Amino acid sequence: MQKNKQQQLQNIWDVAGAPLNPDHIDMEKALKRVMHHVKPTIWYQTPFFVYWQRSAAILLLPLLLGSLYLALSAKRNQTAPQPTPPALLEISTPYGTHIKMHLPDGSSAWLNGGSHLKYPATFAPGKRTVLLCGEAYFEVRSDPNNPFIVQTKGLEVEATGTAFNVEAYRRDSLVTVTMAVGEITVRIAGPTPPIAMKPGERMAYNLENKRYNIQSTDAYKWYAWKDGLIVFRDDPLEYVFKKIGQTFNIEIEVKDSSISQHLYRATFEDESMDEILRLLAMSAPIRYKYFDRKKGEDGHYLKQRIEVYRD
Amino acid sequence: MPTKAETYRIDVIMQENHLLVGLKQGDAGIFSFLFKTYYKDLVLFGSTYIPEQTLCEDIVQSVFMKLWDDRENLHIETSLKSYLLTAVKNSCLDEIRHRNIVKEHQSHALAFHQQADIDTENYVLYSDLRRHLEESLALLPPLYREAFEMNRFGGLKYKEIAAKLKVSERTIEVRIGKALLLLRQHLKDFFG
Numbered sequence: 001m002q003k004n005k006q007q008q009l010q011n012i013w014d015v016a017g018a019p020l021n022p023d024h025i026d027m028e029k030a031l032k033r034v035m036h037h038v039k040p041t042i043w044y045q046t047p048f049f050v051y052w053q054r055s056a057a058i059l060l061l062p063l064l065l066g067s068l069y070l071a072l073s074a075k076r077n078q079t080a081p082q083p084t085p086p087a088l089l090e091i092s093t094p095y096g097t098h099i100k101m102h103l104p105d106g107s108s109a110w111l112n113g114g115s116h117l118k119y120p121a122t123f124a125p126g127k128r129t130v131l132l133c134g135e136a137y138f139e140v141r142s143d144p145n146n147p148f149i150v151q152t153k154g155l156e157v158e159a160t161g162t163a164f165n166v167e168a169y170r171r172d173s174l175v176t177v178t179m180a181v182g183e184i185t186v187r188i189a190g191p192t193p194p195i196a197m198k199p200g201e202r203m204a205y206n207l208e209n210k211r212y213n214i215q216s217t218d219a220y221k222w223y224a225w226k227d228g229l230i231v232f233r234d235d236p237l238e239y240v241f242k243k244i245g246q247t248f249n250i251e252i253e254v255k256d257s258s259i260s261q262h263l264y265r266a267t268f269e270d271e272s273m274d275e276i277l278r279l280l281a282m283s284a285p286i287r288y289k290y291f292d293r294k295k296g297e298d299g300h301y302l303k304q305r306i307e308v309y310r311d
Numbered sequence: 312m313p314t315k316a317e318t319y320r321i322d323v324i325m326q327e328n329h330l331l332v333g334l335k336q337g338d339a340g341i342f343s344f345l346f347k348t349y350y351k352d353l354v355l356f357g358s359t360y361i362p363e364q365t366l367c368e369d370i371v372q373s374v375f376m377k378l379w380d381d382r383e384n385l386h387i388e389t390s391l392k393s394y395l396l397t398a399v400k401n402s403c404l405d406e407i408r409h410r411n412i413v414k415e416h417q418s419h420a421l422a423f424h425q426q427a428d429i430d431t432e433n434y435v436l437y438s439d440l441r442r443h444l445e446e447s448l449a450l451l452p453p454l455y456r457e458a459f460e461m462n463r464f465g466g467l468k469y470k471e472i473a474a475k476l477k478v479s480e481r482t483i484e485v486r487i488g489k490a491l492l493l494l495r496q497h498l499k500d501f502f503g
Binding site for chain 2: 003004005007008009010011012013014015016017018019020022024025027030031033034035037038089101102104121122
């Protein structure tokens, strides 16, 4: 602790009295010097673009020759054995949180609580495939030659440049896909032909009876979680509690069927679970019964359980 | 729900993993991004050991070249920031030993850095702290602030400030010391 304090004092002292003026440090010049030393194996698009602008005319010929060579060598390589698939990276989120991440192709993904996403460090040409367990919202960078594919249990979603939400939690028998922007194709395992979906549509696929239906919906409410919101729009109370339970990994059961179908409208922003439950109880005739968390056989605590009764 | 800060922190960690993966694969874009992000702060950090701009810039550039050359065998247990700060610190200490200028250079900063090994993981970079520092300075009692700024920003020695303000050198020492303690009090949350 003492050492910590000493360091903080020193840190403030250093920053307050830096002996150099930061404006006199020429970062661009230094970068040029260092980049001279760097021999990249991958170039980013930006430096290449700048380079291209400066010397478009000179580059044209070598570029043509280059692409010719690539085209020819690609043909020759067609018979070569397929390279082994690259190792997958995995990202997991704890319950009650959500994160935003960037995929190697420049697409963005928001991962909701209690989810896992696997993706390769670099996408192989042809297909950009990721594996999802749980819920995620994707904003896919447009690239028609390399379709973006989300594989999840029971189905896969193919997109080129779109935004959509996929919900496929392990213990749920329902997988849903909600479209925000663009076009996607959903392929269900088995003989069902591919299904094209448009913005504002939501598909629910039942893994048990292998049936699906598509409805028009207010798409945002299904992926508002990515902005820290939980949105309900005339949803039955039973669903409201299921969603809250899923978000915070607790078990909530509505014990009185006369209230379970009450419709509810609300938007919660970055609220804690206790606060949400309190607000719900203020606006609906309900009360809660909390159960102590029990220890399971392996010593771990089981999920908190809450029952909801009519007040 | 996570707080905004928590979400941000996870985002930063993920981004850092992504950067490291790209760096290992030889992505020059990621390398230049890291360079742009950290270069100035590392030069400023180095200057707290050796207050010479050219030398500090050379040291930081070498650290980055080494980062590139060793990228495939890079083993970072803490964070990139901490790794870079430690590398700059070690190069500066080597340079000081090399020149054997320790005795001639008894600045407060140097004396501290030599006796206590700094914890680079929790060290806050210039560009992160500077703005918050200015806000905290505005909250100081005017007399403390005046003395502190004359010394830290104006580069005046305690003796010179004492003469200017017509008080004893000891008074200036006390004011600057108190200013520093108060600043730390204001910035405590920021250090986390």
